[in-house]
Amino acid sequence: MSFPENKLTVRSSADLATAVPYLIGFHPADGSIVVIACRDRRIVFAARDDLPAPGTPAHHLRELTAHLIPVVQRQQPITDLMIVGYGTKEHIDPALRVIDDAFTATGLAVRELLRVTESRIFSLTCSNPACCPPQGTPVDPTTSLIAVHATVAGLVARPDRAAVASRFTSVDSTGDVIRHATTEATARKAALETAGSTAVFEAGVHAVRSALRQHDNDTPLTDDEVAWLTVLLTHRPVRDLAVDLTQPHDQHVTFWAEITRRADQALVPAPATVLALTAWRCGDGVLAVMAAERALQVDPNYPLAHLLLQALHAGLPPSAFEQATTSTHPNPSIPNPNTPSEQE
Template identity: 70%
Template sequence: MSFSDNKLTVRSPADLVAAVPYLLGFRPSDGSVVVIASRDRRVVFAARSDLPALGAPASHLFDITANLVPVVRRQQPITDIMIVGYGDADHFDPALRTVGEAFTASGMTVRELLRVTGTRVFNLTCDNPACCPPQGIPFDPTASLVAVQATAAGLVALPDRAAVAARFAPVDGAARDGIRRATRAAVTRLKSLTVVGSTRVDEAGAQAVRDALRQHDAGKRLTDDEVAWLTLLLKRPSARDLAIELTQPHDQHVTFWADVTRRVEEALVPAPATLLAVAAWRCGDGALAAMAADRALQVDPAYQLADLLRQALHAGLPPSVFEQAIATGRTNPSTE
């Protein structure tokens, strides 16, 4: 996951822990491990994973480290890494040390190995009671200077992953009934246009994409009819790829595609959800990007563009690699 140019001043382990939710976009729950890679004291990458539950086979932890280590190594050059785990000492201290040893064995320097339990931070790499007391370092993430800096910079830390998913959760009730009616009308309209020829459909798709983004940029929310028409046409590779090209790396376009993904008919979710993933990834929000790609694949497991994006995210690759793949024409969904 890449980050914006916002700078957070981290002076202590407590500051680092306070910064983690803003790096990820949400607050990690107990059972999480976060690996933060830095280059000359500047954070360049962060990855989160779930540690195995208590009593799980040791192979599960080795599988996690076998995935994390190469992902982080791809972010070279890296000067050092910090590892933060969330949970109780008996369960997580041995697991965190195993993760740290795996990174050390791969040639990376582990600068901090921290455990967060409740409102205290424990430093597993320092035994100096003057700076790292055995009872841990108390911290209040809401009162931290890091939180103040992050808020001033416009960074947001949602309470958990569920809150991230809620940004594009499907609408229901009257809103769902309205979009269903609009989609039925759009299908009838598209059938009439298809009779004229595929070129006219591609032209309509390009126009719908341009009009939709123009309206949003002007502060206007799409009507149900406009959402239905746009998302029906986004099944066309030409319309979808134009939308990728025109979607900019700023929060307004993330908000736009999140709204469209919430309102679209279930069968048409893959294209707008993938576009939401692209927008979020370009903005450095890897958590939202991964969850949006998963939403697309939940509806259509064969949607290759979302699958390619998810693979790139899991591999820790930058958005530019994904965009180069699109440019080569290797990412058309199998349903097209």
């Protein structure tokens, strides 16, 4: 069984436990549930959520399952599922049974039910002590070839969700500097607006292209350049242009994470939403969700972030979102990305 692009082969439950953090981008905490959808023994989708706390009324678990099932069903065609829970036997095993029954009732075959407790993995579907001993199977990612191959393939498993968020959240170490640069950039944009929105858009074309080109050439943006870019991104056509020019690869994810991290707080929504879209197109749903949530923390009414988060929670593929936004928000003024700008 292999991941679709990186060709990592999973041969055992221990391999799977090692692989899960690379699938979702971080190590799940206790109380997590991970549902993995397969197509002909190839992993095509993984979703993580938090289980209700022990002692929580049963309907909370039913509500969680009612949300997960349609999300997984949208990944059709799939042939079977593997479900992994993290935590104590008393908390995880009953929840796994309920979730297993709910998925099975819909016609989805659950091939594996696994619990990870500390450094051991236990199977709820296999009673053969030769492969699934009752005391559990030790899991040591430091000695697993899965971890080695995942690292070589460029996959990263961060310690927790906070470590994912640290990629794009500011520590405010240069807050005063970026705020001053943003104030000057805002005044510069206001002066440009006297010439009309076309002038702002043309400046945005130049700023976005130059910024991406600098990043591709390993040239960091100055605070003034970050401030000017993020101010121009408040003009929706410029933001949409940035989405169009951004490519679905890790380098551009890193770029927009850096811009979001360095942006003045009030200007975070636009770059955070571009980051979310880019991460989603790269298959990093966790980062995409967290970046969209970051945009909405700053501006709860930011429309594109709302739309994106709804699509992510529904388990839709990026292509469905792109088709919807293209038909709903056409922008014929955006030039062909392969056509050089007159200002370059």
